[in-house]
Amino acid sequence: MGCIILVHLDADLSRTLRDGRLDLPGIELIELATPDLALQRLEGSGDFDALVLGASVVDPVRVAQLAHRVNRDVAIHILSPPDRIAGLSRAIQFAPFLGEDVTCRSLDDLYGLTQALHADAGRARRRTTHRATLDALSRRQARAAPPQAHVSQLLDRILEHAPIGVVTADLHGEILDANTQARRMLGALSGTPVGTRLVDLFPSQREQLVQYLDASRGGPAGAAPVVVTRSGADGSERAIEMMAAPVSSRTGDPGALVLMADVTARVRAERRRDDAERRLRFLADASRLLASSLDYDTTLVHVARLAAPFLADWCVVYLQDEDGQIRRVALETGSADSDDGRNRGSETSINPEARAGVPEVIRSGRPALHPDADTELLIADVDRPEVLRAIIEPLGVRSWMCVPMFANGQAIGAISFISTTPERRYGDDDLRVAEDLAQRAGFAIEHARLYQEVRDALRAREEFVSVAAHELRTPLTTIKAFGQLLERELRRIDALPDRVGGLTSSLQGQIDRLEALVEDLLDASRLGQQLELRREPLDLVALSRQVLERFEPDPSRTIEHAIVLDAPAPVIGAWDASRLDQAITNLVSNALKYSPAGGEVRLTVRRVDDQAELEVCDQGIGIPPDEQARLFQPFARGTAAMRGIPGTGLGLYVTAQIVDRHEGSIRVRSASGEGSCFTVTLPLAMSEH
Ligand code: ADP
Numbered sequence: 001m002g003c004i005i006l007v008h009l010d011a012d013l014s015r016t017l018r019d020g021r022l023d024l025p026g027i028e029l030i031e032l033a034t035p036d037l038a039l040q041r042l043e044g045s046g047d048f049d050a051l052v053l054g055a056s057v058v059d060p061v062r063v064a065q066l067a068h069r070v071n072r073d074v075a076i077h078i079l080s081p082p083d084r085i086a087g088l089s090r091a092i093q094f095a096p097f098l099g100e101d102v103t104c105r106s107l108d109d110l111y112g113l114t115q116a117l118h119a120d121a122g123r124a125r126r127r128t129t130h131r132a133t134l135d136a137l138s139r140r141q142a143r144a145a146p147p148q149a150h151v152s153q154l155l156d157r158i159l160e161h162a163p164i165g166v167v168t169a170d171l172h173g174e175i176l177d178a179n180t181q182a183r184r185m186l187g188a189l190s191g192t193p194v195g196t197r198l199v200d201l202f203p204s205q206r207e208q209l210v211q212y213l214d215a216s217r218g219g220p221a222g223a224a225p226v227v228v229t230r231s232g233a234d235g236s237e238r239a240i241e242m243m244a245a246p247v248s249s250r251t252g253d254p255g256a257l258v259l260m261a262d263v264t265a266r267v268r269a270e271r272r273r274d275d276a277e278r279r280l281r282f283l284a285d286a287s288r289l290l291a292s293s294l295d296y297d298t299t300l301v302h303v304a305r306l307a308a309p310f311l312a313d314w315c316v317v318y319l320q321d322e323d324g325q326i327r328r329v330a331l332e333t334g335s336a337d338s339d340d341g342r343n344r345g346s347e348t349s350i351n352p353e354a355r356a357g358v359p360e361v362i363r364s365g366r367p368a369l370h371p372d373a374d375t376e377l378l379i380a381d382v383d384r385p386e387v388l389r390a391i392i393e394p395l396g397v398r399s400w401m402c403v404p405m406f407a408n409g410q411a412i413g414a415i416s417f418i419s420t421t422p423e424r425r426y427g428d429d430d431l432r433v434a435e436d437l438a439q440r441a442g443f444a445i446e447h448a449r450l451y452q453e454v455r456d457a458l459r460a461r462e463e464f465v466s467v468a469a470h471e472l473r474t475p476l477t478t479i480k481a482f483g484q485l486l487e488r489e490l491r492r493i494d495a496l497p498d499r500v501g502g503l504t505s506s507l508q509g510q511i512d513r514l515e516a517l518v519e520d521l522l523d524a525s526r527l528g529q530q531l532e533l534r535r536e537p538l539d540l541v542a543l544s545r546q547v548l549e550r551f552e553p554d555p556s557r558t559i560e561h562a563i564v565l566d567a568p569a570p571v572i573g574a575w576d577a578s579r580l581d582q583a584i585t586n587l588v589s590n591a592l593k594y595s596p597a598g599g600e601v602r603l604t605v606r607r608v609d610d611q612a613e614l615e616v617c618d619q620g621i622g623i624p625p626d627e628q629a630r631l632f633q634p635f636a637r638g639t640a641a642m643r644g645i646p647g648t649g650l651g652l653y654v655t656a657q658i659v660d661r662h663e664g665s666i667r668v669r670s671a672s673g674e675g676s677c678f679t680v681t682l683p684l685a686m687s688e689h
Pocket of ligand 1: 590591592595618620621622623631637638646648649651652675676
């Protein structure tokens with residue numbers, strides 16, 4: 001009696017069979033729910049004649065291969081809806097390791113199926129009759145050569161376990177068979193890719209793959225292997241290298257054999273290497289840019305332009321001024337359409353006190369890295385967050401990092417990198433590049449500032465020398481003129497002693513002026529060479545009293561001045577006595593000189609917290625506001641002074657230098673015709689550096 005396994009038949013067919021409407025006398029029918037159960041049965045006994053796979057069996061060709069691996073004699077019938085018969089038949093033709101007895105037939109063709117099953121049962125009977133003969137034959141063959149079935153099984157096992165994906169496809173690229181590795185790589189381990197077009201599994205690289213498969217028709221040397229990518233089961237990206245070669249089916253139809261290797265690790269390593277190379281190139285370009293100019297504001301704009309788009313969609317460079325304000329010196333976006341946002345962004349200013357964002361990075365000197373950032377994070381440090389929110393929100397902030405810039409060991413600014421690209425999520429690698437860039441920018445700024453200082457100093461010196469030469473020439477010219485007059489007078493027979501006396505005293509006056517000028521010049525130049533202070537404990541009140549005493553009995557003064565010292569208590573500090581003497585003398589002599597109508601000259605000395613405050617006030621001609629800023633520059637003489645009051649324009653410059661050396665400050669309070677007050681503040685103790 002024949003025995004037939006039926007798997008996963010659809011309900012109608014099953015009912016027809018059970019009703020006995022199919023004429024299959026003498027044949028035992030075993031109905032099973034899954035292919036796995038059928039395979040177990042086949043493995044358990046060799047007495048089965050046929051296997052019928054219902055139309056809903058998943059990947060029936062694969063099941064047929066496995067069934068033939070267990071029992072090559074069993075006839076297999078794959079039932080199929082009429083529209084899939086052609087595809088399945090092709091798959092059967094190309095599938096390796098299938099025996100001869102595999103057919104695909106329409107679901108409706110019950111008559112055909114019945115006939116076939118009869119034939120199978122008959123064949124089985126004949127097979128039983130000849131089994132002994134066959135066994136003997138196969139035993140003999142086993143001695144001579146491995147049986148065909150054994151070789152097939154071996155190959156089948158190799159294919160199954162090879163660490164390489166193997167796919168056969170028909171002329172249209174439709175997958176006919178795939179081993180386990182291939183299924184895993186194609187992400188179809190549980191389902192089946194059979195019947196799917198290979199190129200459809202890689203929509204983003206479809207064109208590339210189509211071209212490759214076309215090119216490979218000429219043989220494996222026809223095209224270099226192609227690498228395609230696909231998301232793995234865990235969502236990570238897998239890279240698959242494919243190599244295709246033409247094959248033909250057992251009936252001669254052309255198709256393709258595609259070998260696939262998972263090259264994810266290699267591709268990742270290559271990508272890391274490429275990224276590292278690109279970063280190095282970027283930093284080298286940035287260095288070149290930074291070295292190209294000493295105008296660092298412009299240079300920083302170039303650097304920001306390089307960073308967006310390479311490292312960011314928006315790159316903003318900030319510098320902190322000496323007064324603590326933080327200003328944006330460069331704001332670059334990867335695209336020109338953000339110009340409007342860039343302009344409106346500059347309407348907001350940074351709040352230097354903010355405990356977050358850029359001010360916090362500059363204050364702490366530590367970078368900020370927020371792989372997942374949002375708008376609120378970026379507007380936390382501006383004075384008008386709503387303006388910035390309106391600009392930033394539509395961009396869709398993805399990620400943010402900000403690194404401090406240092407010059408001379410001090411954080412002087414920061415570079416902020418904003419990503420609005422979903423794929424660009426900042427990590428440690430990006431932060432390292434950003435820090436490297438900021439370090440190079442910091443060096444460039446330091447160089448540029450030093451260069452600027454040197455240039456300013458040189459310009460100041462040139463100016464000083466030219467003005468000094470000019471100032472020296474004025475009294476010299478007068479001296480020369482008086483000398484000629486004197487010589488002419490002396491040659492006259494009737495030279496008058498009065499006239500000679502007048503000329504010599506004018507000469508003396510000019511020589512005195514020249515001497516004062518040279519003295520001041522010497523002072524000024526000594527100060528320019530980092531004059532060493534000889535600090536010692538000193539009472540500023542006592543020193544002021546000594547200075548004033550020198551002014552008291554001055555018979556040359558025709559105008560009456562009341563000189564007052566207002567100093568309630570001693571003020572002791574560590575200062576250079578002779579230098580402060582010089583500074584106080586300058587201020588008091590100016591107060592007397594520039595109050596030609598007399599009046600009070602008051603010198604106040606007192607202690608305010610840990611500072612000494614010394615103020616010299618007069619009731620003289622005063623100083624117009626527009627002249628006040630320049631007073632402490634060398635040779636700066638006010639218009640009032642030009643009206644005939646002698647001077648060199650160096651006294652206040654020297655005074656300011658002395659005060660500065662003592663780490664103090666000097667300021668003026670005055671108005672035209674209303675007198676002047678010069679206030680000097682000096683720290684009592686030296687600072688540590
Ligand atoms: P000089 O007095 O030799 O001109 P200074 O450097 O001492 O040089 O002063 C610079 C200028 O500042 C003076 O020329 C004068 O115009 C102005 N100035 C200084 N002190 C006073 C003062 N007490 N009142 C009015 N103007 C003053």
